Amino acid sequence: MKSKIKDCAKVILYWHQNIGIEIATENYFKQDIYYKYRELINDLHEAFLCNEIKPEKIARIQLNDLLNRFSHEKIPKGMIKEFRLETIFKNKEIIRLEDLAKYILEYETEYDQTESVFDFPQGWIDEPSELKPKSVTIQTSGNSNFDPVYHAYYKIFKGIKQYNLGGLDLMVAAHNTAKIYQNEPVQHSDEPSCNENTNVEESTTINNPANFNFQFATGTNTLITNVLKGKIRITRVVVGTCRDWALKDKTE
Amino acid sequence: MKIQAGIEIANDTDEEVEVILPVGSIIELDVSEEMQNIALSASYKFTIPPYSTLKTQVEGVCLNKDLSEPSMASGRFTPFRYNSATIDQDEVWSTVSNPER
Numbered sequence: 104m105k106s107k108i109k110d111c112a113k114v115i116l117y118w119h120q121n122i123g124i125e126i127a128t129e130n131y132f133k134q135d136i137y138y139k140y141r142e143l144i145n146d147l148h149e150a151f152l153c154n155e156i157k158p159e160k161i162a163r164i165q166l167n168d169l170l171n172r173f174s175h176e177k178i179p180k181g182m183i184k185e186f187r188l189e190t191i192f193k194n195k196e197i198i199r200l201e202d203l204a205k206y207i208l209e210y211e212t213e214y215d216q217t218e219s220v221f222d223f224p225q226g227w228i229d230e231p232s233e234l235k236p237k238s239v240t241i242q243t244s245g246n247s248n249f250d251p252v253y254h255a256y257y258k259i260f261k262g263i264k265q266y267n268l269g270g271l272d273l274m275v276a277a278h279n280t281a282k283i284y285q286n287e288p289v290q291h292s293d294e295p296s297c298n299e300n301t302n303v304e305e306s307t308t309i310n311n312p313a314n315f316n317f318q319f320a321t322g323t324n325t326l327i328t329n330v331l332k333g334k335i336r337i338t339r340v341v342v343g344t345c346r347d348w349a350l351k352d353k354t355e
Numbered sequence: 356m357k358i359q360a361g362i363e364i365a366n367d368t369d370e371e372v373e374v375i376l377p378v379g380s381i382i383e384l385d386v387s388e389e390m391q392n393i394a395l396s397a398s399y400k401f402t403i404p405p406y407s408t409l410k411t412q413v414e415g416v417c418l419n420k421d422l423s424e425p426s427m428a429s430g431r432f433t434p435f436r437y438n439s440a441t442i443d444q445d446e447v448w449s450t451v452s453n454p455e456r
Contacts, residue, residue, distance in 0.1 A: 227434075236455040252410045269431035272384035273392050273418075277451055280419045284452035312435055314454035320436035324373045326364070327434050332373050335403065337432060339363035342382055342393060343425035348361040349412045 106165065108210055111203040112158035114150060115165055116177060117186075118200060120146045125175055136169070143169055156223055162207035165200060174201040182271045220313060221257050228331050231319030237311040249307045256309050267337045268329050277315045357414045361432065368402040374401045376413065379437035382430040390425040391417040393424050394437035394447060399416075420448045 117333055124141065131137040133321050148162070150156035183189055191206065192198050219241065224232050241252050253275045260270040281287075312318070321328045329335045341348070360382055366372045376399040384390045393415035403409045417424070418437070437447060 110428060116447050147400060192359045215445060216356060223434075263434065267431060268434060269383045270433040270435065272386040272431075273435070274431050275386045276383070276392055276419050276422065277454070279386075280421050280451055281421060281454050283421045300401050310454045311409050316438050316455075317381065318436040318449045319434055321360040321434060322375075322377075326374050326432060327382070329374055330432075334366070335374065336365045336367065338365050338408065339361070340382060340430040341361040342358065342384060342390075342428050342430040344361040344412065344427060345358045345413070348359065354442065 104115065107191055110156045110188060111207050112151065112161045114182060114186050114188065114353060115161055115203050116144070116148050117172065117182065118176070118178055119173070119352075120178075122176070123170075134287070138152070140169055158207045162204035165204040170200075171225050173201065174204070176200050178203070188190075219256065221258055221259055221309075227319055228321055228328055229323075231321045234311060234313035234318055236243070236314045238310050238314060239311075240306050241309060251277070252307055253309065263331070268327065268330065273317075274312065277317075278310065281310070281315075317351060356417075356419075356424075357396060358391070358417060358425065359412055359414055360393060360394040361410070361412050363408055363410050364401075364403060365408045366405060369405045369407060372403045372437065374403060375399070376401075376429055377436050379442055380438060381433045381435045381437060382415065383433050384425055384428050384430050386393070388428060389422050390428055391419045391422045393425075393430075394418055406407075416442055416444045416447055418447060418451050 117320070123144065124192050127137050127140050131140070143164075147161060151161065166174060176199060178200065183192070183198055188198075188203075192202065195202065196271065219239070224234075226232070239256070241256070257271045260268075263270065289292065321331075326335075326337075330337060345351070364374060376395060378395060378398040380395045381392060382395075383392045395413055397414065397416045399411075401409055401411065401415055437450075439446070
């Protein structure tokens with residue numbers, strides 16, 4: 104499913120790069136819209152190659168923005184075949200750009216639900232976008248130690264460890280706290296599994312930070328943004344100090 | 356109960372740097388220590404002169420009711436803040452214990 108969605112986005116971009124540009128040259132050459140269209144297609148293509156834009160965004164742009172004027176355009180059968188999309192549009196004789204965009208949007212929700220890692224949204228360091236609550240259920244194959252599952256899901260935090268920043272331990276602790284208050288089993292990595300039958304399928308629900316009411320603490324001049332931009336370094340954080348710690352430490 | 360945290364931030368550049376700690380900014384502790392993570396109960400603003408280190412203290416509330424209170428434990432800032440203009444201990448505990456599903 105994931106690859107089909109990506110292929111639909113590829114075909115949309117491929118169509119614009121090859122056929123859309125021709126139509127635009129024929130109809131809008133030297134008009135403002137022609138230059139804007141070319142620029143948008145180039146930007147989208149570049150962002151897609153760099154994995155900076157998701158198929159969903161491309162689909163939305165196709166249906167709502169400048170590209171929408173091409174939404175009724177037919178996609179050549181050869182292009183559909185080349186990307187092996189004929190299986191998802193079996194009953195359609197004519198496939199248009201809007202069909203691809205609508206397919207992406209229809210299945211993107213399902214695709215999101217099965218995504219197995221947490222990711223930072225684009226631009227989160229400078230302009231933090233609002234994180235939305237989202238839960239993912241992951242099978243744990245009979246092992247009631249959930250730590251490796253959390254570590255895999257939140258592997259993005261490894262990338263900021265070099266800046267002396269965390270996040271993974273916070274999320275694991277929050278999950279454990281929630282389990283305790285909801286009477287769900289909590290098992291830590293140093294405790295053996297109570298489950299003798301290791302083939303029993305188990306699952307755990309992983310919540311995104313927003314489910315715990317956590318949002319990004321980034322933005323202009325914030326500690327995190329300054330650290331990630333290399334302006335400052337956090338050299339020490341001590342929790343549970345006495346009130347005059349800073350003063351005492353200076354005189355030591 | 357409020358928990359104090361000591362922080363040191365170094366500015367190695369030749370320019371003054373302004374640093375904002377938004378209210379609710381979260382400091383985590385190693386999960387293996389089984390100690391409480393904290394959310395800052397106020398926002399803080401500092402200016403760090405060029406080539407100098409700021410040493411200061413901030414104050415927060417606990418995020419994990421079930422864990423023990425930290426004492427001189429090494430922590431790490433996270434990219435997150437608890438999203439509320441005012442930080443109330445009971446409300447924080449209730450939210451973290453009952454995540455939105």
